[in-house]
Structure formats: structure tokens, C-alpha cells
Amino acid sequence: MAKNSHAGDVAFVQALAELLRDNDLTELEVKRDYAEDDSLTVRVSRQTALMVSSAPAPQAAAPQPAPAASPVAPAPSTPAEAPSDPSQLPGAVTSPMVGTCYLQAEPGAPSFATVGDKVSEGQTIMIIEAMKTMNHIPAPHGGTVKRILVEDGSPVEFGAPLMIIE
Amino acid sequence: MRLLRRVPLSTKGDLWPEGYDCIILDSVDSTNAEAARIAGDLKRPTWILAKTQTAARGRQGRHWENPVGNLAATLVMRPGGQAQEAALRSFFASNALFETLALYVDRTRLGLKWPNDVLLNGGKVAGILLESMGTAQGLDWLAVGIGVNLLHKPDGVRDAAFPPVALFDEGGAAVEPDIFLNALAANFATEEAIYAEMGFDMIRDNWLKRAARLGEVITARTSRDEITGVFETVDAYGNLILRTKDGMVPVPAADIYF
Numbered sequence: 001m002a003k004n005s006h007a008g009d010v011a012f013v014q015a016l017a018e019l020l021r022d023n024d025l026t027e028l029e030v031k032r033d034y035a036e037d038d039s040l041t042v043r044v045s046r047q048t049a050l051m052v053s054s055a056p057a058p059q060a061a062a063p064q065p066a067p068a069a070s071p072v073a074p075a076p077s078t079p080a081e082a083p084s085d086p087s088q089l090p091g092a093v094t095s096p097m098v099g100t101c102y103l104q105a106e107p108g109a110p111s112f113a114t115v116g117d118k119v120s121e122g123q124t125i126m127i128i129e130a131m132k133t134m135n136h137i138p139a140p141h142g143g144t145v146k147r148i149l150v151e152d153g154s155p156v157e158f159g160a161p162l163m164i165i166e
Numbered sequence: 167m168r169l170l171r172r173v174p175l176s177t178k179g180d181l182w183p184e185g186y187d188c189i190i191l192d193s194v195d196s197t198n199a200e201a202a203r204i205a206g207d208l209k210r211p212t213w214i215l216a217k218t219q220t221a222a223r224g225r226q227g228r229h230w231e232n233p234v235g236n237l238a239a240t241l242v243m244r245p246g247g248q249a250q251e252a253a254l255r256s257f258f259a260s261n262a263l264f265e266t267l268a269l270y271v272d273r274t275r276l277g278l279k280w281p282n283d284v285l286l287n288g289g290k291v292a293g294i295l296l297e298s299m300g301t302a303q304g305l306d307w308l309a310v311g312i313g314v315n316l317l318h319k320p321d322g323v324r325d326a327a328f329p330p331v332a333l334f335d336e337g338g339a340a341v342e343p344d345i346f347l348n349a350l351a352a353n354f355a356t357e358e359a360i361y362a363e364m365g366f367d368m369i370r371d372n373w374l375k376r377a378a379r380l381g382e383v384i385t386a387r388t389s390r391d392e393i394t395g396v397f398e399t400v401d402a403y404g405n406l407i408l409r410t411k412d413g414m415v416p417v418p419a420a421d422i423y424f
Contacts, residue, residue, distance in 0.1 A: 106227025
């Protein structure tokens with residue numbers, strides 16, 4: 001079950017983060033092979049907090065936005081080369097939690113940010129809900145919204161890229 | 167509409183938990199909105215109690231009525247850690263509220279609905295809305311907003327699956343909001359202490375003991391679809407676990423119906 005293994009992934013990353021802290025390390029990289037074409041690579045670094053990159057495993061398909069249809073979500077087509085992973089791009093804002101993302105405060109309200117908008121540091125750019133906790137994601141820095149990588153109401157995973165602000 | 171009056175709650179007796187401040191407001195737009203405004207300068211975890219709210223709201227901007235005599239309070243805190251961990255406080259809040267209501271009514275008439283709804287005689291007696299600000303680098307602040315129908319139940323509520331009820335109407339005492347908050351704050355502080363000493367497993371186990379419909383078929387309505395299955399448990403991250411014909415499905419965000 002994709003979702004079950006995800007819960008395990010989160011525990012795995014949390015355990016690595018603790019290991020890093022407890023042993024005063026600055027960086028740690030581990031690859032887990034679940035199956036021939038299903039692996040998880042985690043790099044935890046103290047300067048940049050948590051960085052998670054997942055191989056193009058079947059699981060990774062879940063949090064990706066649905067293709068086409070929406071003007072706000074230019075879906076990242078997943079080419080083979082690693083640098084195109086949106087979470088690795090400079091300016092990528094990643095999800096601090098597993099949950100459902102919302103692009104506006106409530107149904108019918110204007111979006112927090114749309115592509116082309118200028119945003120300032122600390123401004124709420126989206127909300128991710130888990131356990132009835134509405135977590136506001138602030139813009140980590142001022143800039144222009146280049147891409148929105150999730151659709152309103154879609155499930156997001158820990159570390160999933162949400163938005164590119166340059 | 168901002169606050170009209172600030173009163174330190176220092177004279178409230180021995181029940182008030184150590185290490186927590188309290189602000190009492192005559193009127194405010196919403197206690198969660200006030201929490202967001204004061205979070206940046208917060209010294210200690212602080213409860214905000216408002217006699218009236220002019221723009222009370224529930225999840226997803228749903229209207230929340232707040233007549234005088236009902237509880238409208240928010241705990242704002244900066245506990246550190248990650249946003250994912252902060253969200254576990256949904257369960258602290260519902261456990262604490264369950265125990266506080268159990269001071270006034272028979273606890274067998276109370277039940278919890280994932281993750282933080284408290285039911286009294288099968289009706290919705292309270293609403294809990296947590297809001298936080300946090301990035302992958304960590305949590306900035308968390309606000310735990312709690313509204314309780316102490317005296318009045320709201321009119322014209324859409325969610326007929328769990329009709330609103332008031333504590334007073336259901337045979338509970340007529341309790342003043344500030345008195346109720348004393349016990350609620352103490353119970354919430356106890357949940358924090360249990361979490362710090364014993365971890366989330368203990369919080370979760372206690373929550374499951376109070377849960378309605380455990381082991382029965384329930385429905386989780388997410389923003390995209392509907393999942394029906396047997397309410398198996400809550401996992402270590404607070405996800406609702408439903409046993410469906412496709413296996414165990416963890417649910418991080420949904421409205422629950424049964």
C-alpha cells in the first residue's frame with residue numbers, strides 16, 4: 001500500500017533527523033531499496049533542514065498534480081534527469097507535512113497567490129491541512145511565483161514541492 | 167474589531183496551570199485571528215478568552231455562531247518542532263475538552279470523532295480549529311481554537327449529521343466560560359505533560375478509549391473522494407486508519423460521518 005509505506009517513510013526521515021542531531025552530524029544520505037524499481041533516497045542536512053528526493057517509484061505518483069486541465073498547475077513531467085526534480089530547484093517551497101493543500105482560505109475566496117504574483121516574505125501562499133490543523137505556508141522569501149505544483153484540494157506528501165518562488 | 171480590555175487571569179485560583187498566561191477580551195473578531203496577531207511577541211503559551219466574537223469561523227471558513235455565554239477561546243503557543251507534530255495537538259485538545267465536559271455531564275454520553283470533534287448525546291457540542299504557521303524548517307506558532315456551546319446551540323446549522331447541542335440543554339450545569347476555561351486549560355496542560363513524559367502513544371490510546379464508533383464502519387469525506395471502511399485505529403502520526411477492501415487506508419484530512 002502506497003500510503004502505508006509513506007507513513008514508514010516519514011518515520012524513517014524523522015529517525016534520520018534525530019540521528020543527525022544526536023550525533024552532531026551535518027549531513028547524512030541513505031538509500032532504501034524496496035523493490036527493483038522502487039527506492040527512496042533521503043538526504044538530511046543540518047543547514048538546509050530536510051531534503052527528501054524520491055526515485056520515480058510508483059508511490060511518487062500520488063502527490064503529483066493531475067495532468068492538464070488546470071491553468072495553475074503546469075504538471076512536472078518527470079523526465080529521467082534528476083535536476084528537473086522541482087524540489088531541487090532554487091526557490092522551491094516544500095511541504096512540511098502530509099495532508100491536503102488549499103490554495104485559498106476557503107472555497108470561493110481568492111487564491112493566496114497565482115503564477116506571476118509578487119509575494120513578500122512571510123506572506124501565506126497556501127494552507128496544508130492535517131488532523132484539522134490548518135498550517136499556513138509562508139513565502140520563505142520575497143519574489144515572483146513562477147510555478148504552482150499542486151492543485152487545490154490535492155493530497156501532498158512530506159517534502160513535496162509546492163511552489164517555485166524566484 | 168480589536169480587544170477592548172485585557173485582564174490577567176491571576177486570581178483564578180489553583181486550577182490555572184503554571185506557565186500559561188491568559189488574556190480576556192470583551193470582544194474580538196476571532197480568537198484565532200488575535201492569536202495570529204500576538205504570536206510573534208509571545209513569551210509563554212497564552213489562552214485568549216473572548217466574551218463575544220464578531221467574525222467567528224470554523225474550518226474552511228465555515229460560519230461559527232458565538233452567542234454570549236458560550237466559550238470562545240484560543241491557546242496560542244510556540245512549541246517548536248515540526249508542523250506535523252504540532253497537528254497532533256488536535257488530539258490533546260479533544261482529550262482535554264472531553265475531560266472538562268465530563269465534569270458536568272456523565273462521561274458515557276460523550277464521544278470523540280476523529281480527529282477533534284466532541285459529541286454529546288450524539289450532537290456537536292463544540293468545535294476545535296487549529297491553525298499554525300510553519301515551513302519545512304520548522305513551526306513558527308500554533309493556535310488551538312476551541313468553541314463550546316455551553317448555554318446556547320446555534321440556529322440554522324448545515325451539518326445535520328451531527329446536530330448542534332448545548333451543554334446546558336443536555337442536562338449539564340450552567341457554567342461560566344471563564345470557569346470552564348480554568349478546567350480546560352488545566353486539562354490541556356496535563357495532555358502536554360503526558361505527551362512530554364510518555365509520548366503520543368499515550369495520548370492516542372486515551373483518545374481511542376473515548377472514541378465513538380471504533381471498530382465500526384464510518385465514512386471519511388476528503389476534498390476529492392469518500393472512503394468508507396472499518397474505523398481500525400489512529401496511527402502514530404494521527405492519521406485515521408480505515409480498513410477497506412483494498413487494505414488499510416490512512417487518512418490525514420477528512421470530515422467523518424457515521
